[in-house]
Amino acid sequence: MLSIxxxxxxxxxPLVAASIVALALxxxxxxxxxxxxxxxxxxxxxxxxxxxTSVPTPDxxxxxxxxxxxxxxxxxGLRALNIDPRCSEADLRATLEGxxxxxxxxxxxxxxxxxxxxxxxxxxxxxxxxxxxIEIFGSQSPGGLGSAVGGxxxxxxxxxxAHGIAVALYNTAFGLIIAIPSLIFWRYFRGRVxxxxxxxxxxxxxxxxxxxxxxx
Numbered sequence: 001m002l003s004i005x006x007x008x009x010x011x012x013x014p015l016v017a018a019s020i021v022a023l024a025l026x027x028x029x030x031x032x033x034x035x036x037x038x039x040x041x042x043x044x045x046x047x048x049x050x051x052x053t054s055v056p057t058p059d060x061x062x063x064x065x066x067x068x069x070x071x072x073x074x075x076x077g078l079r080a081l082n083i084d085p086r087c088s089e090a091d092l093r094a095t096l097e098g099x100x101x102x103x104x105x106x107x108x109x110x111x112x113x114x115x116x117x118x119x120x121x122x123x124x125x126x127x128x129x130x131x132x133x134i135e136i137f138g139s140q141s142p143g144g145l146g147s148a149v150g151g152x153x154x155x156x157x158x159x160x161x162a163h164g165i166a167v168a169l170y171n172t173a174f175g176l177i178i179a180i181p182s183l184i185f186w187r188y189f190r191g192r193v194x195x196x197x198x199x200x201x202x203x204x205x206x207x208x209x210x211x212x213x214x215x216x
Contacts, residue, residue, distance in 0.1 A: 011128030011167060015121060015174045022117045022182045025110045029189050033107070038196050039070040044203045047074045048210050055081045055214055069103045069196075073204050077211050089212045096204045103200065107193045111186060118182035125175015132168025136161055 035041070047064060050056050055078055056064075065075035076099035077092050084091075 011131050011171050012174060014124050015178060018117050018121055018124065019178045022114060022178060025114045026185050029110060033189065033192055037068055039199045040068055043067060043070050044207065051078060051214065058082060070200055070203055073099045073103060073200060074207050077207055081211060081214060086215060089208065092211050093208050096208060100200055100204055104197055107196055111189055114182055114186045118179050118186055121175045121179035121182065125172045128171020129168045132164045132171065135164030135167060
């Protein structure tokens, strides 16, 4: 691998940096977008059961808030009732929507960076290709260029010519190797986030109707 990087020349280093960042983002998103950390399957039913007759104590609400992203949204509604037991259903809905927007922002974190890498990596590879082509033409002597037109290939420096070809091909390939997985993971995480947001929205709507029955 090191020999490939050395053969590809300096244009490969931005691609290496992009690959490291992309890998870190993918690992971070896999760790952050686990179902247990976003929307545990039975949490909504448990929250409704705990608050069926009255609003739970602040300690219970805090524990719910720290459970997951869904728990944070549900806890915001319970906390609003603790503060103002007579708050309207519209106020409860607005409170949960505000908490939901904050959660949505966290769920979408780093996705734009991953999409940027997926878009920029082929361009960085193209830049390396152009630089490699420049080195190829730079290796041609003026006499060699003239004779090439006449049909005889003249090369001023074969080693420099080979290096230019390596720079061009390695950078093109490396740019695509980074871009394709980055795009795949971005689409995967985008779909997963959209699914979570729908789940959170439906849960919040159901919980608002439940909280409306607890108002005094």
